[in-house]
Amino acid sequence: MNRMILNAALRRDPYVFIKYVFPELFPGETFEDGPHIQAIAWQIGRIINGEETRLVVNLPPRSLKSFCFSVVLVALYLGHYPERRIVCVSYSEELAAALSRMCKKLMQSDSYRAVFPGTVISKTKNTETEFETTAGGGRLAVAMGGSITGRGADLMIIDDPAKPEDMKSPAERQRIRDIIEGTLYSRLNSKEKGVIVLVMQRLHADDPTAHLLEKGRCTHLMFKAIATEDEDIPVSGFRAIRRSAGTALLPGRESVQTLERLKRDMGSLHFEAQYQQSPVLQTGAVFQREWFREVSQTAMPTRDAFERVIISWDPANMPGQGHDYSAGTVWGVYKGHYYLIEVIRIRVDYPALKKRVISTHQSWPNATTLIEHAGNGLSLLQDLKSTTITAVAYKPKIDKETRAQQATGPFEAGKVILPADASWKAEYMSELLGFPNGRHDDLVDSTTQFFNWVSIRRDPNESMIVGVQVIGSPEPSLWQTSPLW
Numbered sequence: 128m129n130r131m132i133l134n135a136a137l138r139r140d141p142y143v144f145i146k147y148v149f150p151e152l153f154p155g156e157t158f159e160d161g162p163h164i165q166a167i168a169w170q171i172g173r174i175i176n177g178e179e180t181r182l183v184v185n186l187p188p189r190s191l192k193s194f195c196f197s198v199v200l201v202a203l204y205l206g207h208y209p210e211r212r213i214v215c216v217s218y219s220e221e222l223a224a225a226l227s228r229m230c231k232k233l234m235q236s237d238s239y240r241a242v243f244p245g246t247v248i249s250k251t252k253n254t255e256t257e258f259e260t261t262a263g264g265g266r267l268a269v270a271m272g273g274s275i276t277g278r279g280a281d282l283m284i285i286d287d288p289a290k291p292e293d294m295k296s297p298a299e300r301q302r303i304r305d306i307i308e309g310t311l312y313s314r315l316n317s318k319e320k321g322v323i324v325l326v327m328q329r330l331h332a333d334d335p336t337a338h339l340l341e342k343g344r345c346t347h348l349m350f351k352a353i354a355t356e357d358e359d360i361p362v363s364g365f366r367a368i369r370r371s372a373g374t375a376l377l378p379g380r381e382s383v384q385t386l387e388r389l390k391r392d393m394g395s396l397h398f399e400a401q402y403q404q405s406p407v408l409q410t411g412a413v414f415q416r417e418w419f420r421e422v423s424q425t426a427m428p429t430r431d432a433f434e435r436v437i438i439s440w441d442p443a444n445m446p447g448q449g450h451d452y453s454a455g456t457v458w459g460v461y462k463g464h465y466y467l468i469e470v471i472r473i474r475v476d477y478p479a480l481k482k483r484v485i486s487t488h489q490s491w492p493n494a495t496t497l498i499e500h501a502g503n504g505l506s507l508l509q510d511l512k513s514t515t516i517t518a519v520a521y522k523p524k525i526d527k528e529t530r531a532q533q534a535t536g537p538f539e540a541g542k543v544i545l546p547a548d549a550s551w552k553a554e555y556m557s558e559l560l561g562f563p564n565g566r567h568d569d570l571v572d573s574t575t576q577f578f579n580w581v582s583i584r585r586d587p588n589e590s591m592i593v594g595v596q597v598i599g600s601p602e603p604s605l606w607q608t609s610p611l612w
Contacts, residue, residue, distance in 0.1 A: 130241070137242045138206070141175075142168035144242075145199055151236055152198070152229055159191075159377045162370055163350045165362040167195045170348065174200065174282070174322055175207055181345035183336055184326040185404040187352040190376060196326045197226040197286045201266055202233050204282055206243035209262035211281040214314065218289050220270040224255050226286065227268035231258055272306055279316040285325045285335075291401065294330035307335055332406040332561070352376050352386050352402035355554070356474055391548070399553035407557040413531045414559045418538040421547035427466060433459035436468070436494040438487055439577040441569050442480060444502035453480050453503075454569035455487060457494075458577050464542050465581075470551040472570065477503055481510060488516050497521050497576055521576050528563050531571055534578035 136143045142165055149158045163186060173179040186192040197215050204213060217223040233239055234248060245262070252259035259265035269275055271288050285307060293299045307325070315321030329336060339345055354374050359367040375383045390398040400406035407416075437458045443451040455471035473483065484507060488496050496511075498504045500522035511518045523530060537543050545552055558570045 134242045140168070141171040141199065141203060144168075144203060145195060148199065148202075148233055148236075148238065149194075151238060152194070152233060157379070159380045161190070161377050162360045162362070162368040163190060163348070163376060164195070165368065166348055166350075166360050167192075169362050170346065171195070171200050171203060174324070175203060177320065179346055180320065180322045181339075182322075182324045183339050183345050183347045184324070185329050185336055185347075185349045186326070187350070187376065187402045187404075188328055189380065190350070192326050193226055193286050194229075196284055196324055198230045198233060200282075200284065200324070201230050202239060205234070205260060205264055205266070206239070206246050208281070209243075209246040209260040209264050211264045212279060212316070213264075213266045213282045213284065214275060214278060214280040214311075215266060215268045215284045215286060216271055216273075216288065216311065217268070217286050218271050218293070220256075220273070222287065223268040223270050223273075227256050227258075227266065230266060271303060275310070275314055278314060280314050280321065281316050282322045283311055283315065283324070285311065285323070285327075287327050288325070288335055289327075289330060291330050291397075294334055297333075300331065300333055303335060304338055308338070328401045329404040329406045330400055332557070334406065349404050350376055351404055352381065353383055355403070355472075395548070395550075395553045399557070403553075405554060405557055407553050407560060412564065413528065413562050414535060414538060416556075416560060418535075418541070418543070419556055420541055420544045421552075422544055424546050424548055427468075427544075427546055428459065428461045433461050433466070435460040436491045437497060437577055437580070438491065438494050439497040439573045439580075440484060440504070440507070441499050441572040441576060442503040442507060443474070443569065452567060452569045453483075454573040455484070456570065456573045456577060457487065457491065464544055465537055465578075467543070467545050467549075467555070470549070470555050470570065472551070472554070477506065481507060484511075485514065485516070495519060497580055499523070499572070499576060519580065521580060523576075527568060527572065527575075530575040530579055531562060533582070534575040537578060537581075 137147055145164060145168055146158060146160070167184065170179060170182055170184075174182065184192065184196070197217070201213055201215065204211065215223065215226065217226065231248065231253075234246065247261045249259045249261050252265065256268040257265065267275070267278060288307065289299065289303050293303075312323070315323070325335060325339060327334070327336060340347060352375065354370050354372050354376075356372045358370050360370055361367045373383065375381060375386060381389075386402065389402070396407050437460070439456050439458065441454045443453045452472045452474055455469075456467060457469040459466040459468050471483065471487065473480070475483070480503065484496065484498075488494060495517045497519045498507050498521065500508065500520040504520070508518055508520050545555070555570055558565055558567055559574065562568055562571045
């Protein structure tokens with residue numbers, strides 16, 4: 128390629144720049160491309176063009192997040208605006224200094240100088256943690272909580288603000304939040320045009336990402352190590368890359384099989400936070416973490432041992448990305464305890480939903496299937512009349528939170544048991560512990576539907592009709608007056 132054309136592409140396209148300079152900084156290593164790299168490159172371009180001022184990015188470890196933001200974004204930003212100032216913050220002085228050295232190595236390379244001849248690092252201010260350009264701009268690297276008194280920034284990059292163990296401490300989480308929302312924000316030269324980028328792996332449900340997202344007004348990029356649903360990842364204003372459920376983010380580096388082994392080694396809760404960006408709360412507003420009992424798969428009752436199996440469905444009213452999920456939970460009753468056997472959470476159109484409801488029931492042919500008497504549930508109930516499925520229509524008469532509060536009794540009593548090694552366990556717990564303030568509540572609805580129905584069923588041996596029986600929510604006091612199975 129003609130050098131002038133290449134240089135023009137490197138100036139204009141961050142994705143081309145990322146791929147081109149990677150061997151410069153990581154000689155001998157293989158560049159593992161992925162849809163997240165193109166999505167990040169697009170956002171970097173929007174920052175440089177002044178189209179994005181607040182960006183939150185959540186990525187698993189070893190996915191090139193620091194390289195893309197603390198190195199590439201800085202180099203490109205100063206390449207276009209050598210007079211502007213950047214502050215880069217990391218959890219330790221060592222990490223901050225290492226990223227500063229890497230960025231400076233890139234900007235002093237012949238290839239960078241050829242692309243941005245007007246951006247030159249000054250000889251008068253060039254230390255391990257800070258360098259300036261001859262145009263008056265520069266990059267300052269500090270540890271979280273380090274002094275930036277008297278310093279202003281046009282671009283603030285907060286890259287891994289805390290170590291995983293630090294996020295366990297409420298005091299440390301509050302300290303980091305105060306630094307980000309107080310000290311760092313105040314150092315922007317322009318509160319309107321200044322840019323703040325937070326890039327991190329999720330470490331806790333109450334981490335900096337959670338607070339910035341709660342405030343709103345920011346763009347959020349979030350990538351799971353293993354996709355849990357089909358998703359379209361925007362990589363430009365008019366193009367998106369489809370990522371299929373069950374695929375690894377960087378399969379050449381970490382396959383699904385490798386990630387599943389890692390999950391077993393580090394534990395599902397830690398894996399869900401750091402690799403799946405879905406941290407689980409340790410306490411909740413309605414459900415409490417200590418109420419969840421877990422047993423190994425070998426300690427679960429055998430399939431034939433369950434006295435009864437109930438499949439509870441909460442169908443979404445509208446399918447597709449951006450809408451609610453359809454959720455199903457499969458429960459087994461055994462000696463007065465309720466075993467969660469399976470969790471299903473899907474975004475599909477109605478024909479696919481109907482097919483899944485039928486196939487799930489076929490897996491448990493003697494089960495009772497509960498379906499919410501609303502939205503797509505009405506169609507399901509009507510269509511199931513022509514089958515041999517025992518279908519029960521559940522029609523809520525009270526609000527979601529009251530239904531959830533009614534369902535806490537068996538949890539608090541230690542009667543609800545989850546398989547400890549289930550792939551869906553962390554996601555399920557996260558939603559229940561996050562209720563009613565979480566993003567989704569479909570699994571909560573499926574769960575409370577089951578337990579509310581249990582409280583109504585006074586005689587567990589009563590035979591069910593084939594077809595549809597409509598029942599409603601129990602009165603708030605029914606848990607105290609009606610015996611459980």
